[in-house]
Amino acid sequence: MENPFEIIIEKLNGIEKRMHSIEIKLNGLENSNYLMDTKQVSEYLKLAVPTIYDKVHKREIPHHKIASKLYFDKKEIDNWILKAKILTKIEINMLAEDYINNNKI
Structure with a gap:
């Protein structure tokens, strides 16, 4: 054994x-620098390819274009996602209090 x-x-x-x-x-x-094409970024973000093209057209998503081919840097996409954070009510109240305290008349 x-x-x-x-x-x-x-x-x-x-x-x-x-x-x-x-x-x-x-x-x-x-x-x-990990680069993704449109299909890869679509799968990564779980968005349809036409949605990615729409965001590119509206300049809402960071991208690079070379000879009509689109590339997306994974780091830039990750940072873009992190910047889109929705603040909680507590965070908004804290920001408001800070603003009021720092901008007294």
Whole structure:
């Protein structure tokens, strides 16, 4: 019968190798300029391709255009999403209080 501790150690080593592999892949994506085409950004944002074209036409989404081909930088798209945050009532009230306190007559 195999030692249960050896089985646990073997499983943990496998998990550690997989996690290391995932970290390498994630760091590679973070540190590189990952470009997506229209179809890829559509899938990434879960929006229809015509919606992406409409946002490009209205200049609502960051993009690059070379020889009528559209490219989207993943970092720019992620930042664009993060900037579209809707404030909570508490955050709005805090901003209002700060404004009132800083702009007294």
